[in-house]
Amino acid sequence: MKLRLLTLAAMFAALCAIGAFVKIPVGIGSAALDTVPALVSAAFLPPVYAGAASLIGHLSSSLYAGFPLGPLHLLIGAEMFIILFIFTKLHQAGLHIWKWIFFIFANSVIATLPFYWIISPAFFVAVLPGITIATILNAGIAMIVSPVVVRVMDRVKTHA
Template identity: 85%
Template sequence: MFAALSAIGAFIKIPIGINSAALDTVPALISAAFLPPVYAGAASLIGHLSSSLYAGFPLGPLHLIIAVEMFLILFVFTKLHQAGRNVWKWIFFIVANSVLATLPFYWIISPAFFVMALPGITIATVLNAGIAIVVSPVVERVMERVRTHA
């Protein structure tokens, strides 16, 4: 379900400079409260591949690297959530998804690409995180009510 929601979120694009921010990561971030790390990572991987597909795979097969990065980032994010590191999980996500995930492209493509991509990716990361920070507690409360009344 969270992978499907991530694929749907990939359709929601917000223009940022020369690229756009998709809301494909929000459901994967929320899934950290309910799913094991592997499944939360898979939801993020599917969300990124869906977003890339809708955009026409502008980086070609390099999107596979990004998808694996997204999987790993959400895997660690979920582990941090499970360990109760509620502030650190968000700091990790924002730094890892914006700077660390973009860093390999400094060498793979060019330093200019890295410098050009970093602001847009950082804005997209903060936007996805911000929405998830607001929505996650609400979804968790609803799920708790469902569990107690089921």
């Protein structure tokens, strides 16, 4: 069972890294579709593994963009880990509407809030709309893809 979880986590982390290549032109270089696979992974992985996939996805995305915020991407990666950890817990609790509301609010507003003080209020106001658009796009794609992937995995289990 542990090997299966590690394999799935590695697969979702790799998909997050691939999603990092699909950039979203919202003004900040590291906005990408790197979170979609991590959101989908909440249906299959424990919270720590889903959070790790998200952290790897963000670090891959920021690496491809040249780390525009420097070491602050480690903070963002940690935030992504925590957000996906809680998202997965909400999914496991059956709070399917609340998990999406939480993700969109946490990833767009709460995750960017520290930069109000770390960089400047102007930076926070400038990046908030773009991050919100990227977050809604990631969530929307994951909302569409997740049920399909879950059905496919259920079919694979019944036929295996």
